[in-house]
Amino acid sequence: MRILKGSHTLRERRLKLTLSRDLELGERPVWLQLAGANGLGKTTFIEKILIPGLKGRKIPFLYLGQDFRTQVYTLKALLAVELKDRVADDMPGLLTQWVTHHRQAKVLILDEFDKYPAHAQHIFKISRDFIRTYVTVSHAEQPVSPGAPFDKRVLLFRPAAREGGLLRVGIEESGPWS
Amino acid sequence: MVLIKFSVLVCMLGLFFGCLVFGPWYARLDVQAAVLLLVLLASLWRTTARETWGLVKFCIPFVLTLLAFGLLFHLFRLLGRDDWLRDSLIKALVFPSSLIFLKLLLTFVTYLDLLRLPIATARRVDLITFKAALSKGGRIMARFKWYLDTYPGSVAGQPRKGALLRKYACLIMALYLYLYDEIETSRRVMENRMRFLSRSTDGGALEDSHPLI
Numbered sequence: 372m373r374i375l376k377g378s379h380t381l382r383e384r385r386l387k388l389t390l391s392r393d394l395e396l397g398e399r400p401v402w403l404q405l406a407g408a409n410g411l412g413k414t415t416f417i418e419k420i421l422i423p424g425l426k427g428r429k430i431p432f433l434y435l436g437q438d439f440r441t442q443v444y445t446l447k448a449l450l451a452v453e454l455k456d457r458v459a460d461d462m463p464g465l466l467t468q469w470v471t472h473h474r475q476a477k478v479l480i481l482d483e484f485d486k487y488p489a490h491a492q493h494i495f496k497i498s499r500d501f502i503r504t505y506v507t508v509s510h511a512e513q514p515v516s517p518g519a520p521f522d523k524r525v526l527l528f529r530p531a532a533r534e535g536g537l538l539r540v541g542i543e544e545s546g547p548w549s
Numbered sequence: 550m551v552l553i554k555f556s557v558l559v560c561m562l563g564l565f566f567g568c569l570v571f572g573p574w575y576a577r578l579d580v581q582a583a584v585l586l587l588v589l590l591a592s593l594w595r596t597t598a599r600e601t602w603g604l605v606k607f608c609i610p611f612v613l614t615l616l617a618f619g620l621l622f623h624l625f626r627l628l629g630r631d632d633w634l635r636d637s638l639i640k641a642l643v644f645p646s647s648l649i650f651l652k653l654l655l656t657f658v659t660y661l662d663l664l665r666l667p668i669a670t671a672r673r674v675d676l677i678t679f680k681a682a683l684s685k686g687g688r689i690m691a692r693f694k695w696y697l698d699t700y701p702g703s704v705a706g707q708p709r710k711g712a713l714l715r716k717y718a719c720l721i722m723a724l725y726l727y728l729y730d731e732i733e734t735s736r737r738v739m740e741n742r743m744r745f746l747s748r749s750t751d752g753g754a755l756e757d758s759h760p761l762i
Contacts (some may be wrong), residue, residue, distance in 0.1 A: 422699060426698075426699075431701040432699070432701070433700075433701065434696075434699045436696065438692070441689065441692060441693075441696075441727075442691065442696050444723040444724075444726045444727045444730075445693050445696040445697050445700075445719065445720075445723045446722035447722075447723070447726055448718075448720070448722035448726060449697065449700060449719050449723075451722060452715055452718050452719050452722065453715075473700070473701045475701055475702050508685040
């Protein structure tokens with residue numbers, strides 16, 4: 372999947388996200404970290420650009436959002452409807468059921484999910500053999516990593532200027548974090 | 550004062566349903582259309598365009614289904630009747646206007662009104678909890694729907710047949726699970742505060758019970 376370089380104006384979020392180069396995903400195992408200060412549109416990028424792109428190309432993906440405590444109800448409901456087994460009561464069990472039930476997924480997006488480090492580690496462990504691309508947002512100093520063979524790439528969000536009520540944010544790939 | 554307010558609201562509700570839903574103006578297509586328009590305008594004035602549009606969107610599937618069945622029955626002259634289409638049109642107007650009108654009336658009921666109601670504390674807690682859960686549930690629906698649209702079954706690999714039905718089953722179940730938790734939490738908080746308030750107004754017990762004093 373390729374996200375073309377250029378500007379994406381998101382008026383309702385008062386953001387203009389400008390991607391400096393085409394973003395190619397899915398050719399080889401990649402762990403893409405979205406980095407930058409709060410309010411620069413990382414979640415917006417995921418929900419308004421990346422996810423619609425994946426849907427448009429019919430690439431199956433899994434997404435755990437920032438408001439996971441809200442999302443978890445939909446996970447439970449979905450598993451209750453689709454699984455023959457009983458839905459797990461505990462979080463690791465629930466995540467295992469959810470991830471393994473969707474083994475067709477190629478991309479896994481985790482937005483600040485490493486605020487639950489043990490669960491994030493667990494998710495990486497059980498999904499590594501079928502996920503090709505991980506996209507994560509993290510504010511941790513040492514983000515939880517999916518490990519080898521995933522190449523770490525960092526997409527950096529930097530504020531550029533104010534433009535007619537919109538905050539222009541440049542998005543560019545930078546070297547791996549030290 | 551609160552009793553007068555509740556009485557007025559109940560009277561308005563009774564008048565609305567008595568005249569327009571079960572009463573003499575039910576079959577008046579022009580009246581029903583005008584009422585829907587008025588109710589929509591009132592909703593725009595009382596709430597927001599977004600909320601009003603949300604209610605309209607909620608009604609659209611039901612209204613379209615009603616009209617589709619009405620048209621089908623009309624074409625086949627089911628049970629020898631030739632008024633199916635007109636009947637469906639009336640129902641398609643009555644359903645959204647009743648729902649929006651009811652929602653509109655509920656916006657006039659505040660938490661303070663419920664607190665001032667001269668009823669047993671347990672019933673008051675029920676009402677407050679119910680109102681809190683309903684208002685939270687309304688806001689959370691769109692987010693649940695958004696999440697359900699991101700799951701792999703809704704993207705590829707699954708047959709389209711039944712997918713919509715499954716999604717709405719999940720939506721209702723997620724909402725139920727959420728409201729169940731929310732009601733439990735709200736009730737615990739409410740009961741705790743009620744206990745605290747009754748202790749704190751009980752002759753100097755505040756000093757004993759408040760951790761900061």
